[in-house]
Amino acid sequence: MFLNLFLLLAAVLCAFQAIRARQMLAAALWLACTSAIVAWLLYALGAQEVAVIELSVGAGLVTILFVFGITIAGEEIQEVGSLVPWAVAGGIALALIGLVAWFVLPAQEASTAVSEPSFSVMVWENRGLDMLVQIGLIFAGVLGILGILAEKETAEEQARASQKTPTSTPPLPQPQVITTDAHQDTPIKEAHA
């Protein structure tokens, strides 16, 4: 009971800090803490397999991806206000959560235990179609990222090409001073400002 209360408070605190943090790196670390607490909560519920996956993927891989993205894009601290006033946003969120709680909290536990297959049988046989969809999702994600990165390369190449080729006015020829020093093999070019 007290463990669940502690996990409740810790998860909500970390999630709120992840939303309110001004620095993106701190927000990513708060999100990693949230993932770790969610993994602990899943373990306490008896879902050990999902807890391990959540801990490794949610707290590990996604955090690394966030840090990588923040490193590329750079920190940007938002000084401007939000799209919606915070009081209106809080009211909408509370109303929606109250509506969900109205339906969820009266749920009752099953009186008789249902016999179900093991986790591996459930994942690989009963939910085999889900696994195929997951493979397709992973390929779609990889192809999407490759497409985005390929678009970035072509844009850079276009920028380089536009810099190399003159557009309308050709540059004026630079005055050159050629020295006739016999000891130098190549002429010295001086460009005037």
Next chain:
Amino acid sequence: MSSELTITAVTVLCLLGVALYGLLIVRNLFQVIIALQILVKGALIALVLAGKISGQINLGQSLAVTVIVADTIVAVVGLALAVQVKRYTGSLDVKNLSTLRR
């Protein structure tokens, strides 16, 4: 429900509430993705909790694995798009997304 499961359900509701509040107030694209991640974590616990309540926790776990994979793909593609938006517009503000149109 027992008291532990009730507290877990309240945790789900609180996570969903924080994520919805965040989606409504934040303007940074990275923070939008973070809010989506928190929303999915709430849904993840809800799936396992529903499996626990109905006595089919392995079914809930198998569905949760699918949600984790989809959530990770969403995060990866969202981060890639955010980086591209930053390169094209010089800002991560959501309001600048309309300037991507050529």
